Amino acid sequence: xxxxxxxxxxxxxxxxxxxxxxxxxxxxxxxxxxxxxxxxxxxxxxxxxxxxxxxxxxxxxxxxxxxxxxxxxxxxxxxxxxxxxxxxxxxxxxxxxxxxxxxxxxxxxxxxxxxxxxxxxxxxxxxxxxxxxxxxxxxxxxxxxxxxxxxxxxxxxxxxxxxxxxxxxxxxxxxxxxxxxxxxxxxxxxxxxxxxx
Numbered sequence: 001x002x003x004x005x006x007x008x009x010x011x012x013x014x015x016x017x018x019x020x021x022x023x024x025x026x027x028x029x030x031x032x033x034x035x036x037x038x039x040x041x042x043x044x045x046x047x048x049x050x051x052x053x054x055x056x057x058x059x060x061x062x063x064x065x066x067x068x069x070x071x072x073x074x075x076x077x078x079x080x081x082x083x084x085x086x087x088x089x090x091x092x093x094x095x096x097x098x099x100x101x102x103x104x105x106x107x108x109x110x111x112x113x114x115x116x117x118x119x120x121x122x123x124x125x126x127x128x129x130x131x132x133x134x135x136x137x138x139x140x141x142x143x144x145x146x147x148x149x150x151x152x153x154x155x156x157x158x159x160x161x162x163x164x165x166x167x168x169x170x171x172x173x174x175x176x177x178x179x180x181x182x183x184x185x186x187x188x189x190x191x192x193x194x195x196x197x
Contacts (some may be wrong), residue, residue, distance in 0.1 A: 003084045038165065054176045094177035105130045110160060130152075
């Protein structure tokens with residue numbers, strides 16, 4: 001099986017599992033998610049505005065002010081993934097990640113913890129779970145990266161609680177992942193086409 005199809009398969013099953021957990025939690029009445037609906041214009045403007053801080057954070061941490069840990073992460077995880085994904089597979093991976101992770105971590109876990117423990121602990125614990133799940137089996141060596149994902153988790157939790165819309169979170173997550181993959185693909189292409197004078 002080619003690496004691209006393996007990535008697609010693993011992504012499909014991983015994010016599908018999170019979506020299944022969301023569905024089971026919703027059906028068992030653990031939560032009663034509230035989803036506020038926005039007009040199309042408001043939805044587009046709000047999603048566009050809310051993605052900017054994530055893109056700026058990504059640029060600052062990984063491009064403008066890199067360090068060895070983040071550089072190793074780019075070289076060993078991100079760039080190899082970006083190399084094997086074409087545009088349709090990048091769209092697919094970004095979409096299923098946005099759907100699965102936002103339904104589970106925000107619409108199910110954050111809601112449940114908010115009802116059980118209050119907003120502060122709900123944001124902290126759901127964001128920590130979001131960060132840790134991205135580094136299963138690598139937690140010890142990935143602490144600086146986990147902190148970055150924790151901040152991203154906080155950001156998505158705040159967006160969810162403020163907008164009361166999992167659709168906005170899904171849209172932002174999808175767009176962020178897709179833009180990041182395409183930007184890194186472009187950077188790799190530029191790097192590979194560079195020939196010193």
